[in-house]
Amino acid sequence: MFCNQCEQTARGIACNKAGVCGKTDEVATTQDLIVYALRGLALVALEARKKQIVDKETDRLTVKALFSTLTNVNFDNDALVALLKEVISARKELMKKISMPASSPLLNFELAGSEQALQEQAKLASIETLVNDQDCNSLAQTLLFGLKGVAAYADHAAILEKEDPELYADIYRGLSFGFDGKTPSLTEWIDAVLNCGKANLRAMELLDAANTETYGQPVPTEVSLAPIEGKAILVSGHDLKDLYDLLNQTAGKGINIYTHGEMLPTHAYPKLKQFPHLVGHFGTAWQNQAKEFPNFPGAILFTTNCIQRPAEEYAKNVFTTGLVGYPGVTHVKNGDFSKVIEHALSLKGFTKEDIAKYPQKKILVGFGHNTVLGVADKVIDGVKSGAIKHFFLVGGCDGAKPGRNYYTEFVEKTPKDTIILTLACGKFRFFDKQLGDIGGIPRLLDVGQCNDAFGAVKIALALADAFKCGVNELPLTLVLSWYEQKAVAILLTLLSLGIKGIYLGPSLPAFLSPAVLDTLVKTFDIKPISTPGEDLNTILNKK
Numbered sequence: 001m002f003c004n005q006c007e008q009t010a011r012g013i014a015c016n017k018a019g020v021c022g023k024t025d026e027v028a029t030t031q032d033l034i035v036y037a038l039r040g041l042a043l044v045a046l047e048a049r050k051k052q053i054v055d056k057e058t059d060r061l062t063v064k065a066l067f068s069t070l071t072n073v074n075f076d077n078d079a080l081v082a083l084l085k086e087v088i089s090a091r092k093e094l095m096k097k098i099s100m101p102a103s104s105p106l107l108n109f110e111l112a113g114s115e116q117a118l119q120e121q122a123k124l125a126s127i128e129t130l131v132n133d134q135d136c137n138s139l140a141q142t143l144l145f146g147l148k149g150v151a152a153y154a155d156h157a158a159i160l161e162k163e164d165p166e167l168y169a170d171i172y173r174g175l176s177f178g179f180d181g182k183t184p185s186l187t188e189w190i191d192a193v194l195n196c197g198k199a200n201l202r203a204m205e206l207l208d209a210a211n212t213e214t215y216g217q218p219v220p221t222e223v224s225l226a227p228i229e230g231k232a233i234l235v236s237g238h239d240l241k242d243l244y245d246l247l248n249q250t251a252g253k254g255i256n257i258y259t260h261g262e263m264l265p266t267h268a269y270p271k272l273k274q275f276p277h278l279v280g281h282f283g284t285a286w287q288n289q290a291k292e293f294p295n296f297p298g299a300i301l302f303t304t305n306c307i308q309r310p311a312e313e314y315a316k317n318v319f320t321t322g323l324v325g326y327p328g329v330t331h332v333k334n335g336d337f338s339k340v341i342e343h344a345l346s347l348k349g350f351t352k353e354d355i356a357k358y359p360q361k362k363i364l365v366g367f368g369h370n371t372v373l374g375v376a377d378k379v380i381d382g383v384k385s386g387a388i389k390h391f392f393l394v395g396g397c398d399g400a401k402p403g404r405n406y407y408t409e410f411v412e413k414t415p416k417d418t419i420i421l422t423l424a425c426g427k428f429r430f431f432d433k434q435l436g437d438i439g440g441i442p443r444l445l446d447v448g449q450c451n452d453a454f455g456a457v458k459i460a461l462a463l464a465d466a467f468k469c470g471v472n473e474l475p476l477t478l479v480l481s482w483y484e485q486k487a488v489a490i491l492l493t494l495l496s497l498g499i500k501g502i503y504l505g506p507s508l509p510a511f512l513s514p515a516v517l518d519t520l521v522k523t524f525d526i527k528p529i530s531t532p533g534e535d536l537n538t539i540l541n542k543k
């Protein structure tokens with residue numbers, strides 16, 4: 001196997017025996033073949049579009065299959081092989097429909113019969129070997145990983161019936177770029193990468209519309225971090241519909257629902273917070289599952305990433321749904337959570353003794369673009385009067401590396417006349433800090449999940465508009481932590497918008513070749529994080 005798509009990749013180079021995330025060689029093989037098969041399907045779907053044939057099922061399958069290869073989504077090889085077969089047969093069906101000849105290996109691709117032949121196929125299909133030139137290869141990887149992020153957002157939006165055929169066409173163009181018989185130049189690869197960033201903006205916009213039109217605009221909401229007595233289900237991942245369905249199915253059953261990880265911001269959505277049994281949040285970021293889940297006395301439902309190998313002591317309490325999967329873990333389908341509910345009722349839930357161990361603590365969520373821009377006048381006045389000196393967007397994905405303490409220290413050290421916007425699971429490094437307020441505006445504003453990065457972009461663009469300047473001229477600095485491929489897609493969006501001077505950590509992507517990194521640094525002034533004190537000093541004293 002060869003996988004270097006996430007920040008925790010082995011030795012900062014690549015996982016090639018087994019994934020640091022727990023991905024097996026077998027799963028890596030299947031995922032590489034899914035991507036390879038999708039490239040063929042993309043060529044066919046684009047050809048079909050030339051004949052005005054847009055197949056919704058193919059579009060949806062493409063984003064589902066691609067999302068399944070994102071870090072920490074699916075470790076279940078059987079489920080992945082089933083998806084791979086679906087992709088191959090979808091390609092064949094569509095080829096038949098448009099009478100397209102199988103004129104290249106991509107269009108002829110069939111699943112090999114033996115394990116050894118599969119390994120050979122995967123070697124040929126691996127991104128490591130597909131593009132020869134080192135820098136073009138680096139950009140091909142950047143493009144693929146960005147597309148995985150786009151697919152994740154597009155899939156979430158499609159679940160709530162928000163789709164755009166042009167977005168799917170962009171995904172097909174990206175997947176087939178460099179695999180349609182042409183050999184793109186370095187500049188063309190760079191353009192393709194930036195186009196992926198633009199497509200991602202559209203995907204995030206669709207998802208924002210899907211979430212807010214279905215569940216209402218998030219409003220500032222206090223969330224309890226202390227559990228209450230009673231039966232319990234913990235919901236992890238990012239999917240709002242799964243949470244909504246579960247809340248409906250548990251209404252009146254005497255089960256309390258808690259959010260975990262990236263589900264925290266869902267407490268702010270009017271149509272979700274209306275359920276009285278959505279009672280609080282449990283735990284912190286994804287990488288702390290093994291430490292925190294043994295203390296949860298109920299069922300645990302994963303709706304999407306990030307799942308870790310469940311430790312034996314709580315594995316029987318874990319359920320997966322949608323695209324997420326883990327071998328040996330019960331997978332529930334079609335929005336039917338009866339097994340999860342039954343299991344939660346069979347467990348003891350939180351007792352009086354349990355809850356006594358947790359301090360009564362509350363935090364505030366619900367500062368999406370609608371809320372923040374609702375107090376835009378106050379924010380602008382604050383800047384003009386000098387009460388607000390600077391904005392920081394400190395967010396992104398969390399992970400296990402010790403270097404990630406940078407983000408906690410950074411936030412702790414920010415001066416009192418600065419505002420911190422945050423999003424994604426990176427916020428758990430500081431989400432419960434009491435940072436006070438500036439004229440009634442909390443200093444720490446939770447914009448939402450990584451899936452809500454569109455909100456942060458919208459806020460930045462609206463502020464630039466209000467101050468009649470470009471985003472790069474605003475007193476705003478982006479200090480981002482990355483881990484998986486949605487973060488890659490977001491970064492590409494920011495670059496495609498011309499946003500410069502982003503601080504990025506905890507380490508730089510292994511898939512960037514020295515020359516590509518150099519281009520990014522020169523063109524976009526991307527800065528690797530150093531120490532919180534040094535970076536803050538540079539940012540705040542820059543004129």
Ligand code: FS2
Nearest residue numbers: 286305306397425450484
């Ligand atoms: Fe966090 Fe993991 Fe949100 Fe990422 S829960 S790192 O894949 O999606 O962010």
Ligand code: SF4
Nearest residue numbers: 003006009015019021
């Ligand atoms: Fe390694 Fe990350 Fe790939 Fe997992 S997803 S195999 S940790 S690079």
